[in-house]
Amino acid sequence: MMLRIGDTSVDRSWPVWDESSLRRLERDAAASLAAHTLMRRAGEAVARLARARFAHARHVVVLCGPGNNGGDGLYAAAELARHGLRVEVSMVACGNPSGWQDRERPADWRWALEQAQQAGLRPRGWASSEAAATLRGAELVIDALLGLGLNRPPQGELSEAIAAILASGIPALALDLPSGLAADTGTAPGAVVRAEVTLTMLGLKPGLLTGPDAHACGELWLDDLDIERVRAVDEPPAAITRLGPAAAQRGLPRISAAAHKGERGDVRVFGGSPGMTGAARLCAQAALALGAGRVFVALLDPSAPMLDPTHPELMQRQPDTLLQQAQQASRHGGSCHVFGPGAGNSPGSLRLLQDLIALDAPLVIDADGLNLLAAQPRDGATWQALRERGRSAWLTPHPREAARLLRWETTRVQAGRLHAARELAASSGAHCVLKGAGSVVASATGPVWINASGNGLLATAGTGDVLAGALAAFLAQTPEADAVAAACAAVWLHGAGADLALAEGASLRAGNLPDWMLRAWERLARPSARHA
Template structure:
């Protein structure tokens, strides 16, 4: 049992891993089920050692079979428990039926109605497995609602029942678990969208599946967290000078929104840019910014292309607005052929030109609503499958995409990285502007667009986590400026 793994899988991919272990490598399927039950017993004993009575809710498939194995092991350990069969036991098949029979032969008793006569300390959700892809309705929905209403801690088997293991979407209703033990491969849906709110603490038990199974079935989705920063951050030569790293030009800040561009500029400086210039659409002569940032007047339209082409990296969008002047700036940026980060209104303007194709050194950083505009679909459709939406944007615009949100996704249209760092305190205005600056600063260190986006997202989230420990939900976007140096000290 482990907490971390870099490879993340869809439900279909884990199903193939399971098949390969059984058919190609000769692992008996019932052995896998028994290993799953043993892993569940370990979690129960380690996480809830004081639990006097465990209720195991069993469905009809292999997930239910895992529950029956756990029940047998609880029985053999002399632990107080009850088993609720959500599916009539006469309908059980294959390994699940064998697991139920072994439990009954060991002296176990199965209830068909909720056991009202006992006080339950822990509920084990073995109702639905990772293959669920339909809405939960009727008696099953009522059962899940009752589990949630008890207020009793729940341990989910593989995935919380009702949660899509591939996308993190809830199929109508799902068990809110305090912990999840997932099997064979880490399910990607546990880490994005609604997954983290329902899965709780997640552990992985690979069930001793042979390593060759994973080598034969690679995945293109992998996990990022704060530990990846040191591995991705370039080492600076001692002879480095500001010209060793690209100059960043931040473009945005219409009247009243200057602060968005200021946040991005400061973050770019903190994240590795050799020099940062700030150009705003505001007519204010001077904006309160760091003295390290060079503020330059917005050039006339004839000089726009030259200004953009002279940049080492462009970051355009924070506070930009959607005026004709903003559109002219965006057009100039897209013709500059330099690494570019597009955010906020730059994305909204881009969405109005669906035929536009960008260079592979461009990074788009939409939140779900902006992603929906870029694809011409609803926000709900984006959230229903964030992985598919991110890939679709990357392929449509030929760019690297950061789809923001819980479990932010980074993709170049082929590989997908999922960042697990970050916290609810970061749900405030300006956080996206800071992220734009951080990614621009990483691009200034001569990283590829995909690597810069991965490093930037990780560093931004890690700085947010440091700030959250100090300030909780009172966190401001500008607070990250004080924590980014701590994050980037990883390679000092």
């Protein structure tokens, strides 16, 4: 079964597989199938997608590497030739043609080479001096240089071939992964193909969904090679799961017709030191828009006006007063606290954070709250209290904040976003939302989610404050047992709002993001809705 990932007419919670689990799956599947079956299916799938998606292309160049990714490319080339296309095959980093059938080469690869030859093709070695000529006139290039086996930066002929694809401007259909992209991390240790379309085999890889170079895959398609075990699951989620609309839908708060405002949760936002009051207000406004029953905000700037005239529904309190109210609130009333947007780093701010950690209510720690936490010793009382608290805490760092918390470089966080999010969750006992394209939701134990919604329109000041407010609104309305599902819904809606704004060519700022999120929510609630 082949389908486009992101086509919500078939949306499921797609499992995501790291390299070692894919290798295991492949071994298990291959053991029960006739020789070469998986490669045949992979090659057929690529040829089918090439013909459907690039129907205008009559002249195709296939660049094949030395491993099974190249083998898939060879079989695809044979298929395309059998369908009457003009196909040229270039063998990159494969050495002298006289050694192509040597026994140390992968058996599948040698078989696929024979298939290509039997289809009338004459694969040629890569000629550095003729790189541009190899691609000239082609309407499609199939990138079968490197896939799952990438283990170092592409060099020599491989980096030349990648450079030639990039320089040619010819649309590239990448097989399994854009060559040069690391499957587990979404990083590229060297040159990487920028594909128009990637058809990935067997299962989704994390590096196609998150990581600094994940977008190199372009439009993403999946073919499961008819292996039952990798099919989409409804629940429970796999160890790693793509967070799309189907999963988001499950976590949306249910509002009963008979609800009163006390049942829809209280959100209390603490933040907004001098010069930063907007951050706390944006957070509180988002909590209000996303359905919290009552939203209180305590600004740490003593000179801030006590009323936000644009949002009279927000109840503003002095920080001490709101803390006391939080301390007295019933633990069963449904509430969530947010500490951090614009909170600054004063000793008073730290005390407030510590007091909120000590309370028995869900807590979102964002922005300056994360920086305050990062400055505390890992074995000190603040981290200890965080690890030991009974109710869930949520850390919502962007990569630089995550780096401070982990005491890593930001590049290390970005080079292993899943690992970083898991590590943060494990060391804090809290749940973690590692923000940035392909936000990662991780818990100390339990599955990891990679968010599929969102785009560069979100890269503007204050959108993180909106996420913290939306998250708090959903957590306040949801029983603890369903907190992760609710958080996933908030994270997905945040990106989906931006995707709607992008689709409509509208401008997006933090202030109007909650409205776009509500529109995305409304679409999600309509069964026939389509989401980009």
